[in-house]
Amino acid sequence: MNDPVSRLIFELSKLPGIGEKTATRLAYFILKQDPDYARSLAEAIQGAKSRIGLCEECFTFTAVHPCSICSDTSRDQSLVCVVERPSDVLSIEQAGVHRGLYHVLHGALSPLDGVGPEELKIRELFQRLSTKLTGIREVIIATNPSVEGEATALYLSRLLKPTGIRVTQLAHGLPVGGQLEYTDRQTLGKAMMNRIEVTTA
Amino acid sequence: MNDPVSRLIFELSKLPGIGEKTATRLAYFILKQDPDYARSLAEAIQGAKSRIGLCEECFTFTAVHPCSICSDTSRDQSLVCVVERPSDVLSIEQAGVHRGLYHVLHGALSPLDGVGPEELKIRELFQRLSTKLTGIREVIIATNPSVEGEATALYLSRLLKPTGIRVTQLAHGLPVGGQLEYTDRQTLGKAMMNRIEVTTA
Numbered sequence: 007m008n009d010p011v012s013r014l015i016f017e018l019s020k021l022p023g024i025g026e027k028t029a030t031r032l033a034y035f036i037l038k039q040d041p042d043y044a045r046s047l048a049e050a051i052q053g054a055k056s057r058i059g060l061c062e063e064c065f066t067f068t069a070v071h072p073c074s075i076c077s078d079t080s081r082d083q084s085l086v087c088v089v090e091r092p093s094d095v096l097s098i099e100q101a102g103v104h105r106g107l108y109h110v111l112h113g114a115l116s117p118l119d120g121v122g123p124e125e126l127k128i129r130e131l132f133q134r135l136s137t138k139l140t141g142i143r144e145v146i147i148a149t150n151p152s153v154e155g156e157a158t159a160l161y162l163s164r165l166l167k168p169t170g171i172r173v174t175q176l177a178h179g180l181p182v183g184g185q186l187e188y189t190d191r192q193t194l195g196k197a198m199m200n201r202i203e204v205t206t207a
Numbered sequence: 208m209n210d211p212v213s214r215l216i217f218e219l220s221k222l223p224g225i226g227e228k229t230a231t232r233l234a235y236f237i238l239k240q241d242p243d244y245a246r247s248l249a250e251a252i253q254g255a256k257s258r259i260g261l262c263e264e265c266f267t268f269t270a271v272h273p274c275s276i277c278s279d280t281s282r283d284q285s286l287v288c289v290v291e292r293p294s295d296v297l298s299i300e301q302a303g304v305h306r307g308l309y310h311v312l313h314g315a316l317s318p319l320d321g322v323g324p325e326e327l328k329i330r331e332l333f334q335r336l337s338t339k340l341t342g343i344r345e346v347i348i349a350t351n352p353s354v355e356g357e358a359t360a361l362y363l364s365r366l367l368k369p370t371g372i373r374v375t376q377l378a379h380g381l382p383v384g385g386q387l388e389y390t391d392r393q394t395l396g397k398a399m400m401n402r403i404e405v406t407t408a
Contacts, residue, residue, distance in 0.1 A: 011270075014251040022233070036256060044252050044257075047218045047249075048248075048252045050214050054237065058212060
């Protein structure tokens with residue numbers, strides 16, 4: 007690993023979805039560019055990692071404390087959307103479908119992988135719910151539609167029930183632009199079960 | 208672009224084959240890891256770029272001069288394999304099918320993109336051929352089987368003809384493990400044209 011090219015390929019291949027072949031292609035691309043690109047890419051990597059921490063309120067990644075979402079008073083403070091990862095916050099923000107706050111669990115329950123409630127930011131969620139001055143009206147659980155995500159949603163909704171706060175979950179159904187033919191049976195079942203009335207004007 | 212995460216995503220998305228979505232996934236992965244990973248990835252990028260230059264003999268990427276292949280006296284000095292890019296050297300080395308030297312052109316002729324013979328290391332190839340103490344016996348042209356690669360191969364072979372050096376080119380044919388059904392017509396045509404006698408022991 008003394009060879010700088012092999013070392014670069016090795017480090018790049020640790021990235022998710024990047025095998026040795028892709029890492030090699032990326033490494034040669036970097037070598038082909040101006041030295042400026044290598045410098046600014048390296049700085050961006052280190053800069054992001056050293057300047058980004060977790061928001062003390064919602065636990066998403068942020069460079070300012072509290073994060074720009076938590077400190078935005080124009081957002082609906084009575085609505086909290088619970089997600090698994092910081093990248094989920096970005097996805098929902100980009101969709102522009104939520105004007106409330108977030109709470110990042112940093113994972114989902116997965117007993118086989120040793121991830122229990124203590125490993126997630128669940129205690130912090132309840133602290134937030136109890137100490138928040140303005141009351142929380144609704145918790146929207148937006149965990150992934152996976153086994154772990156669903157288990158986490160169920161666990162949270164049971165814990166939240168005694169608080170009397172409204173608990174909702176993202177709907178399952180057909181993906182927009184998708185085709186019925188290529189939709190798996192479970193999704194189709196959920197879409198059928200959650201069918202809605204067609205309203206004609 | 209003041210936000211360190213956006214800047215990281217922006218820099219990563221300049222990599223080939225990495226769109227904004229993948230760049231976002233990679234950025235969040237980097238943020239999730241130990242600071243050690245960000246540091247060693249950043250160092251590998253800068254280290255490779257600052258320590259790697261072109262071999263003055265064959266023009267491949269190298270940290271030592273001349274490169275490990277050019278300085279390896281056990282290799283066949285009378286055989287030169289001409290390739291388009293430094294990554295092609297790696298591919299052929301990994302296949303272990305060439306025990307001679309290399310010459311990297313750094314591209315292929317592409318008049319529409321403004322790449323003429325002057326932009327490639329063609330002059331340097333002829334300097335090498337004429338100044339080399341031990342005679343070059345054969346030049347193997349291993350440019351890509353693309354329009355530009357083929358044009359470059361043709362151009363080089365015409366230039367080389369008067370030198371009397373043997374000029375060969377990699378064979379076209381069916382990919383090993385491939386299926387006839389999925390092979391394009393041109394490849395199939397070349398495979399048929401270059402068919403070889405079956406020898407039975």
